[in-house]
Amino acid sequence: MAGVVLILNTGSSSVKFALHDATGHDRIAHGAIEGVGRTPDLTLKTGNDRQTLHPDPGRGSDMGALIDWLLATLDARLGPLDLVGAGHRVVHGGQDFDAPARITDAVLTRLDALCPLAPGHQPYNIMGIRAVAARWPDCPQIACFDTAFHRSRPRHAQLFALPRALSDEGILRYGFHGLSYQHIAARLPEVLGPTMAKGRVIVAHLGSGASLCAMRRGQSLDTTMGFTALDGLMMGTRCGQIDPGVLLHLMREKGMDADALEHLLGRESGLLGVSGISSDMRDLLGSDAPEAAEAVALFVHMIQRQIGALTATLGGLDALVFTAGIGERSAEVRSKVMAGLGWLGLAPDEDANAANETRISTSESRVTAAMIPTDEEGVILRALLEMRG
Numbered sequence: 001m002a003g004v005v006l007i008l009n010t011g012s013s014s015v016k017f018a019l020h021d022a023t024g025h026d027r028i029a030h031g032a033i034e035g036v037g038r039t040p041d042l043t044l045k046t047g048n049d050r051q052t053l054h055p056d057p058g059r060g061s062d063m064g065a066l067i068d069w070l071l072a073t074l075d076a077r078l079g080p081l082d083l084v085g086a087g088h089r090v091v092h093g094g095q096d097f098d099a100p101a102r103i104t105d106a107v108l109t110r111l112d113a114l115c116p117l118a119p120g121h122q123p124y125n126i127m128g129i130r131a132v133a134a135r136w137p138d139c140p141q142i143a144c145f146d147t148a149f150h151r152s153r154p155r156h157a158q159l160f161a162l163p164r165a166l167s168d169e170g171i172l173r174y175g176f177h178g179l180s181y182q183h184i185a186a187r188l189p190e191v192l193g194p195t196m197a198k199g200r201v202i203v204a205h206l207g208s209g210a211s212l213c214a215m216r217r218g219q220s221l222d223t224t225m226g227f228t229a230l231d232g233l234m235m236g237t238r239c240g241q242i243d244p245g246v247l248l249h250l251m252r253e254k255g256m257d258a259d260a261l262e263h264l265l266g267r268e269s270g271l272l273g274v275s276g277i278s279s280d281m282r283d284l285l286g287s288d289a290p291e292a293a294e295a296v297a298l299f300v301h302m303i304q305r306q307i308g309a310l311t312a313t314l315g316g317l318d319a320l321v322f323t324a325g326i327g328e329r330s331a332e333v334r335s336k337v338m339a340g341l342g343w344l345g346l347a348p349d350e351d352a353n354a355a356n357e358t359r360i361s362t363s364e365s366r367v368t369a370a371m372i373p374t375d376e377e378g379v380i381l382r383a384l385l386e387m388r389g
Contacts, residue, residue, distance in 0.1 A: 004028060005085040005384055006074075007377050010063070010128035012120050013037060015070060018377050022084050025385065029078055030377075033066055040066060042073065063124055067131040075135070086132045086141040087384035089179060089376060091121035091229070093145030095170055100148075100383040103129055103141040111143065117174075118228065120266055142387050144380045149178030149185075152219040157313075160227070173231075175223035177205045177213070177324075179376040184323055185218040187372050191358055192319055196368065199318035202310050204303060205374070206333065207324035208236035208279065212303070214310040222313045224306050230265055234302045236279035239269035241302070271295045281326050281333065300333065304340040317344055319368040322360075328373050331356060338369055 003023055009016040018030035031043040033055075042053040055069045075081050087100075092114045101107050108129065115122045129141055150158075158172045181203055188197035201215045210233040214222040224232030224241075234240040242265070250256045256264070272279035275295035277287060284292040311317045320341070322334050331354045338348040338360075345366025353360040353371075361369035 003084055004081055005087070005381070005388075006083055006132065007087050007380050007384070008128045008132065009089040009376065009380075010067065010124045012063075012124050015063075015067060015128070016377075017070065017074075018381075019074065019078065019081075020381060022385075022388075025381070029074070033070055036063060036066060042070060044073075044077070046078070064127050064131065067128055068134075071131055071135050081136075083132070083136045083139045085384050085388050086129075086136075086139055087380040088125060088129055088141065088143050089146065089380060090125045090129075090143040091146045091176060092118040092174065093143075093147045094174070095172070097143070097145050098148050098151040100142050100144045100387060102387060103133075103143055107143070117170075119262070121229065140388070142380075142384050144179055144383050146176045146178045147174045149182050150175030150213075150220045150223055153221055153223075157222050171227060173223075173226040175211070175213070175220065176225045176229045177209070177211050177223075178220075179379045180205050180323060180374040181213045181215070181220065181223075183375045183379050184321055184372055185215060188215075188218060188319075188321075191321075191370055191372055192368060196318050200311075200314035200316050201319045201321060202307055202314070202317060203321045203323060204307075204327055204337070205324045206233075206303070206322065206327035206330075209238070210235045210240075210303075210324070210326070212306050212310055214313050216314060222310055224310075233306060234274075234299050235270045236281075237267050237270045237272045239265045239273070271299060274298055281330055285330070285332055296333070296336070300336045300340070303337050307337075307341065311344065317367050319370065320346065322369075322371045323374040328371060329356075334360065334369075334371065341367070 005020050005022050007018045013036045015033040019028045021028060029044060029046045031045050033040050033042045035041060040055060044051045044053060055066060090111060094114045096110055111126055132139060132141060159167055160171060162171060184203050198217045203213045203215060205211050209229060211223060211225045213220055230238050232240050247261060250261060270279060271284060275284055275291045277289060277292050278284060284296050326333050334353055335348060338346055346369055347362045347365035348369060349360055349362045358370055360371055
């Protein structure tokens with residue numbers, strides 16, 4: 001297959017991908033490997049055809065081997081592929097990267113150095129880059145960064161109240177989900193109108209990872225995630241905002257070291273930890289267990305609390321936009337969040353919300369509420385095509 005570009009989003013437990021025609025930009029195939037570390041399978045979609053493929057059992061927990069197998073499978077079933085470009089989601093760009101970057105040896109070295117800032121994501125992102133380079137060594141590749149969108153924030157919004165030397169070393173509030181927010185910012189004029197799109201907007205990216213971003217003129221002013229993607233809102237398995245004293249207590253009284261804390265905060269907390277049932281919002285909403293209801297209530301409470309804080313940052317609120325897996329698909333969660341925002345003048349349109357319409361607030365509402373599907377793949381594709389010229 002001649003002249004195709006690959007979009008690769010490699011995480012710790014999944015690998016999402018898409019192949020596009022490099023000339024017409026049409027999507028040729030897409031899908032994902034999911035269940036890494038358990039019993040992974042590959043969903044491959046081409047046109048109306050959908051296949052489920054299974055790797056050799058020995059590859060189940062080896063992300064590098066799974067990525068190699070994915071690329072070989074695509075090359076064999078759809079190719080041989082003439083790969084003329086590849087774009088990657090890279091979670092952390094640190095202070096160095098505020099725009100997409102073409103991958104060179106020097107850039108890759110800098111990305112490797114950022115792995116300690118995102119140990120649950122960055123190493124896997126880099127595995128994808130190296131796997132493509134090994135199979136197609138002459139293929140130009142770019143990295144698009146989840147942190148880059150938030151580099152527009154004022155300096156004080158990026159600081160922790162720590163000694164300045166630590167800030168100078170890079171211990172800062174970086175923020176994440178930037179590719180999602182970049183897509184939503186580009187859609188705001190179409191959905192809200194050009195005037196409101198420049199106004200005071202909070203975007204709620206609610207999925208297994210969750211955060212909020214306060215925007216004005218389509219740029220990030222503040223966001224709930226900080227130095228790592230553990231901060232801010234409660235998530236599927238991540239705790240979100242927590243008193244640092246809790247961590248000190250766990251170290252002193254429970255004997256937990258850094259690795260144990262990282263696993264607790266990132267893998268055993270959030271919706272899963274509070275409910276003891278599941279990290280999946282659909283499971284919790286469908287459960288009669290009081291623990292499930294409590295986890296959902298805490299999730300909603302933390303969102304409402306952070307919306308209040310970001311509204312103060314913006315000096316008011318003109319629009320609230322929901323996106324990502326829960327934000328796009330769960331009318332019940334959207335309804336619960338909006339029900340607590342009457343003090344802002346938000347009046348939900350429950351029928352429109354239940355129908356998953358774009359506008360989900362009434363015409364009398366002082367704050368416009370909307371649901372806009374995100375498209376991180378599209379952001380990476382556009383960046384890759386622009387860089388290719």
